[in-house]
Amino acid sequence: MGLELLAGRRVLGVGRRGKFMIAPLDEDLELILHLGMTGSFRFDLEDPHVRAKLSLDDGRTLSFRDVRRFGRMAVVESGDYGGIPTLKMLGPEPLTDDFDPDRFAAKLKRTSAPIKPYLLSQRPVAGVGNIYADEALWLAWINPTSRAVGKARAHALHAAINEVLGAAIEREGTTFSDYAMLDGESGRNADFLIAYGRAGTPCPRCRTPLRKITLGGRGTTYCPKCQRR
């Protein structure tokens, strides 16, 4: 399976699972796209960081801009995700009935990893990255290093994930530098973040300065008082 299979294919639609875009193609193929950290698509964009161009049959070009080159693109047979392990093991979609509080709690009970890296694995729920993991854990009063999240706290975290993602989507996402809407407009959620990127500022609940640690190789900000272990 290679990208050369893309030439001449008809794009039947564009869907999404977690942070993966999935475009069904004719010939029972799928185009899988991941933006990585800094990827974006824009029509007819000319830019030094444009890494790929998809020529469409209406004459337009869809440019893939990807500064850090962490983005990925692949053509696979429909549903054949063996070469894309995170997609293969991807958890249920948040903000849908598939994301069930009891099943979520059962998964958290089964793992021995700290809760935050486990969330970032995409296995308990799809689509939660570093920003929203910090925000949801703060909202649910859960320490990011906790390896024992019981049922009640799992249910609180389930609700917090839906709340944090739902609010961010309403504000069209969180922009620091690269992330943008198709028209280039920034998302407005960055101004509403409570934990992520706000180490040293007072916790809105208890006024304790938020603390930053490294956990699973990722920057992690939390309140040492109301997210106590």
Next chain:
DNA sequence: AGCTTGTCCTGACTGC
């Protein structure tokens, strides 16, 4: 099997 760590890459920012 699943957790943990290091790596991919460029750019922006900090501190000397």
Next chain:
DNA sequence: TGCAGTCAGGACAAGC
């Protein structure tokens, strides 16, 4: 001003 060091929204491969 210049340069080295650090950090950044993600996923994967290779350790154990």
